[in-house]
Amino acid sequence: MKTKEIEKKANLIRQDIINMLAEAGSGHSAGSLGMADIFATIYFSGIVNHKLKDPDRDRIILSNAHICPAMYSALARSGYFPIQELLTLRKIDSRLQGHPHKGSLPGIESSGGPVAHNSSVAAGMAYVLKLENKPSKVYCLVGDGEQQEGQTWEIAMFAAKYKLNNLIFIMDRNTIQIEGETEEIMPIEPIRDKYRAFNWNVIEIDGHNIKDIIKAIKKAKKSKKPIMIIAKTIPGKGVSFIQGKHAWHGRAPTKEQAKKALKELRNE
Amino acid sequence: MNNIKKSTRDGYGQALVKIGKENKDILVLCADLTNSTRTEEFKKKFPKRFIQTGIAEQNMMGLAAGMALTGKIPFVSSFAVFSPGINWSQLRVSVCQNNANVKIASTHAGLTVGPDGMSHQALEDIAMTRPLPNLIILSPCDAIEAEKATITAVNHKGPVYIRLTRPKTNIITKQETEFTIGKANILKQGKDITIIGHGPILNNCIQAAENLKKQNIDAEIINSHTIKPLDKETIINSAKKTSRVITVEDHQKIGGLGSAVAELLSQDYPVKIKIIGVDDKFGESGQPEELMKKYNIGTESIIQAVNEILK
Ligand SMILES: [Mg+2]
Numbered sequence: 001m002k003t004k005e006i007e008k009k010a011n012l013i014r015q016d017i018i019n020m021l022a023e024a025g026s027g028h029s030a031g032s033l034g035m036a037d038i039f040a041t042i043y044f045s046g047i048v049n050h051k052l053k054d055p056d057r058d059r060i061i062l063s064n065a066h067i068c069p070a071m072y073s074a075l076a077r078s079g080y081f082p083i084q085e086l087l088t089l090r091k092i093d094s095r096l097q098g099h100p101h102k103g104s105l106p107g108i109e110s111s112g113g114p115v116a117h118n119s120s121v122a123a124g125m126a127y128v129l130k131l132e133n134k135p136s137k138v139y140c141l142v143g144d145g146e147q148q149e150g151q152t153w154e155i156a157m158f159a160a161k162y163k164l165n166n167l168i169f170i171m172d173r174n175t176i177q178i179e180g181e182t183e184e185i186m187p188i189e190p191i192r193d194k195y196r197a198f199n200w201n202v203i204e205i206d207g208h209n210i211k212d213i214i215k216a217i218k219k220a221k222k223s224k225k226p227i228m229i230i231a232k233t234i235p236g237k238g239v240s241f242i243q244g245k246h247a248w249h250g251r252a253p254t255k256e257q258a259k260k261a262l263k264e265l266r267n268e
Numbered sequence: 269m270n271n272i273k274k275s276t277r278d279g280y281g282q283a284l285v286k287i288g289k290e291n292k293d294i295l296v297l298c299a300d301l302t303n304s305t306r307t308e309e310f311k312k313k314f315p316k317r318f319i320q321t322g323i324a325e326q327n328m329m330g331l332a333a334g335m336a337l338t339g340k341i342p343f344v345s346s347f348a349v350f351s352p353g354i355n356w357s358q359l360r361v362s363v364c365q366n367n368a369n370v371k372i373a374s375t376h377a378g379l380t381v382g383p384d385g386m387s388h389q390a391l392e393d394i395a396m397t398r399p400l401p402n403l404i405i406l407s408p409c410d411a412i413e414a415e416k417a418t419i420t421a422v423n424h425k426g427p428v429y430i431r432l433t434r435p436k437t438n439i440i441t442k443q444e445t446e447f448t449i450g451k452a453n454i455l456k457q458g459k460d461i462t463i464i465g466h467g468p469i470l471n472n473c474i475q476a477a478e479n480l481k482k483q484n485i486d487a488e489i490i491n492s493h494t495i496k497p498l499d500k501e502t503i504i505n506s507a508k509k510t511s512r513v514i515t516v517e518d519h520q521k522i523g524g525l526g527s528a529v530a531e532l533l534s535q536d537y538p539v540k541i542k543i544i545g546v547d548d549k550f551g552e553s554g555q556p557e558e559l560m561k562k563y564n565i566g567t568e569s570i571i572q573a574v575n576e577i578l579k
Contacts, residue, residue: 102337102366110337111365114357120330121362127319127331128295128338151358154327161322 001044003210009077010040010210014238015265016073016086022258024090027098030235030248031067031143034174034207038141038231041213043074048139048217052080052106058136059129061122064143064172065099065112066250072096075107115146119155119169126159126167126226137166137221145177147188153198159226160199168220169228172207174235176246195228207231238265273436276468277375279414280432281306284343286415287422288314294422295335295342297321299328305345305375325350329358329372336368341422348374348390348431356396363427364400371421375432377407378467378518379546379563380556382435389551395523397429398496404449405496407431407466407525410440413493416447424449431495433518435556437468440491452499454506458488461574462506465516466492466525469565473516476570485574498528500536507539512577514542516570518560521545542573 001009013036021027042048042060049058062071069089076083081095088094095105099113109125112118122140129136146152159167173191175182182188195202201223205212213231220227235249236242239261242253253261288294288310297319298307311318321328325346332342344351351374352359363370374393381389397405404424408414414432421428445453455470456477465473470491477487488506492499507513513533515526526543533539546563560566 110333111361113361113365116326117330117358117362120327120358121334121337121366123327124331124334124336124342125338126334128335128340131316151324151326151330154322154324155330158321158324158327158331 001046006040006044006210009044010036011238011265011268012077013040013070013073015262017069018239018253018258018261018265020069020072020086020089021252022255023087025252026090027069027252028066028250029242029252030176030245031064031172031174032070033239033242034233034235034237035067035070035141035172036238037208037210038170038213039070039074041210041217042139043078045214047214050078056134056136059109059122059125059138061109061118061138061140062100062112063118063122063140064115064146065118067172068100071100075105080106115143116149116151116155119152123155123159123164123167126164127162130164130166137168140167140169142169142171144171144173144175144182144188147191148186156195156198156200163224164226165223167226168217169226171228171230172233173230174233176235176249178249180246192230199225201225201227202230203227204230204232207233208237238268240264273438274411275434275436276408276411276414276432277306277434279408279411280373280418280430281309283415283418284310285313287419288317291341291422293339293341295319295340296345297328297332297342298345299323299325299350301346304347305373307345325354326358329355330362332370333358333362333366333368336370337366342370344370344372346374347376347388348393349376349388352393352396352429353390360400364402367402367426369425369427371428371430373418373430373432376434377431378433379551379559379565380433380435380468380518382556382559383553385553386550391520391546391551392523393431394495394519394525398523398528402427403496404428404494405431406449406493407495408493409467409470409491410437412439412443413441413447417493420447420449431467433468438471440470440474447493450494450497450499452494452502453491454502455489455491456487458486458510460486460510461578462488462490462510462513463516463570464490464492464503464513464525464529466495467518469516469518472560472567472570475567476574479567479571480574485578487574492525495525495528498532500532503529503532504537507533507537512540514544514570514573514577516544516565518565519545521547540577542577544569544573
C-alpha cells in the first residue's frame with residue numbers, strides 16, 4: 001500500500017477511535033489517536049505479516065494495553081471482525097474489552113492491562129521463536145510512562161542477554177502519562193542512551209511519518225540485537241482540542257466533542 | 269512408610285528430568301536458584317531448554333506466559349516468597365487471564381524453611397493463589413507425590429501452581445497410589461473425626477492419629493493434595509461420617525485449605541470445624557520441628573484440637 005493510502009487508513013483509525021470512545025463514554029483518547037499512524041503502517045503497509053491463521057505470522061503485542069482502541073480499529077479494518085462491532089467497546093458482553101483479552105477477540109495474542117506485563121510475554125514469545133529458528137518477528141508496542149515500571153528493565157536485560165534480534169519494540173514517546181509530563185512525574189530521559197547502555201539498538205523516528213516508520217521497521221528486521229524504535233508522537237494527534245493535552249490521556253470525548261473531532265478529521 | 273527421607277522439591281527435580289526426556293516442549297525457567305529449586309539436573313541434561321532469567325521474578329512469569337502462548341510448557345521455578353510473592357500480578361494477568369499453559373513450582377513454602385526466618389517462610393502463597401480463576405493448586409505431601417504432581421501438571425492444559433517444601437521428610441504415599449487433580453486421597457479411614465491436611469505436615473496428622481488411637485479415638489485422615497479445585501465429595505462424605513473436621517496446614521489460617529474447607533462445609537454441610545495453621549503471625553528462625561511446635565501446628569496441637577472439638 002502506498003504512503004498516501006496508509007495515511008488515509010490512519011485517518012479512518014482516528015475516526016473509529018473517536019466514534020468508539022464517544023459511544024463507550026470512557027477510554028484513552030490521546031495515546032490511541034497518537035498511535036494511529038503506527039498501527040496503520042503495521043497493518044496496511046505489507047511489511048508486517050499479521051495473517052492470523054499463519055503459524056509463522058509476526059506477533060503484535062500491546063504492552064501499553066490502554067491504547068487498544070487503535071489496535072481494534074486496525075484489526076477490524078484488516079477484516080478480522082466486523083467494523084460495526086467497534087461500537088461495542090467497553091460494553092457488557094462485548095469482545096472488545098476495555099483492555100485487550102486473548103480469547104475474546106481475534107488478533108489479540110495476549111491479555112494485557114498493567115503496563116510492562118505484555119513486554120515480558122513478547123520477550124518469551126521471541127525467545128521460543130528464535131530457539132526454533134522461526135521467521136516470525138515479535139512487535140511489541142510500549143508506552144513512555146511504562147518505562148518507569150521496574151519490570152521493563154528486567155526485560156531489557158533479558159532480551160540483550162539472549163540477543164533477541166526478532167524482538168522489535170516500538171515506544172510511543174508522546175511525553176505524557178495520566179498525571180502529566182513524564183519528565184515531571186519521573187524522568188525517563190535519556191531513554192535512548194539507557195537502551196543503548198542495556199545493549200539494544202535504538203532508532204528514533206517521527207511517529208507520524210509513514211515513510212519513517214516503514215524505514216525503521218525494515219531496519220529493525222535486520223538488527224542483530226533487540227531493538228527499540230522510539231517513535232516521537234503527539235498525543236491526540238489529528239484532533240485540535242485533544243492534541244498535546246495530558247488531560248486527555250484517560251478521557252473520552254462527549255458526543256458533541258466527537259462531532260467536532262470527526263469534522264476536523266474528515267476535512268484533513 | 270519406609271525410612272528414606274526426601275524433600276518434595278527433590279521429587280519435583282526428578283520429575284522434570286523424567287518428563288524433560290519424553291516431552292521436548294518442557295522448558296524450565298529459574299531466577300538464580302537452580303540448586304535450591306532442584307532444577308540443576310534438568311539444566312545439566314537439557315541446557316537448551318533451561319532459561320536463566322537472573323533475579324527477576326516478574327519478568328520470569330511473563331516470559332513463561334509468552335513461551336506457553338507459543339506452544340511450550342514452561343515451569344517457573346523459585347521460592348514461594350518470590351513466586352507468587354513478587355510476581356503475583358504477572359501470574360494473574362499474563363498467566364491466568366491468558367489461561368496460559370504455565371506451571372509454577374515454588375519451593376521453600378511454610379515454616380519448615382527453618383533458619384532463613386520469616387522473610388523466607390511463605391505462609392501466604394495459598395491465600396494469594398486461591399482466588400485466581402483458571403489456576404489449579406497442588407500441594408504434594410512427599411517426594412513421590414511431588415513427582416506425580418509435576419507429571420500430572422504437564423498433562424493438565426492450563427496454569428498449575430505446585431507448592432513445594434525444603435526439608436527432607438518421610439515418604440507417606442506409595443508409587444502405586446493414584447494421583448488425580450481434584451481427587452483427595454484418604455490416608456486412613458476413621459469414624460470419630462476427620463483430619464484434612466496437605467503437604468508434609470500430614471506426617472504430623474498421622475502421628476496424631478496414632479496417638480489418638482490410644483485414647484480410643486478413630487481419626488480419618490484425608491490428603492487434600494489438590495487445594496483447588498477442592499474435592500468436595502470426599503470431604504463432605506467424611507464430614508457426614510464423623511460430624512467433626514479439623515484442617516491442618518503449614519500456612520496462615522487465613523486463606524489456606526482451612527478457609528477452603530470452611531467455605532465448603534459452612535454452605536453445603538455445616539459441621540464443627542477447627543482450623544490449624546499459623547495464627548496471623550510471621551515466623552522466625554529455628555528448626556522446622558521447633559517452629560511447628562512454637563506456632564501451634566505440630567502433632568501436639570493437632571491432638572489438643574481433636575480433644576477440644578470432641579468435648
Ligand atoms: Mg505516554
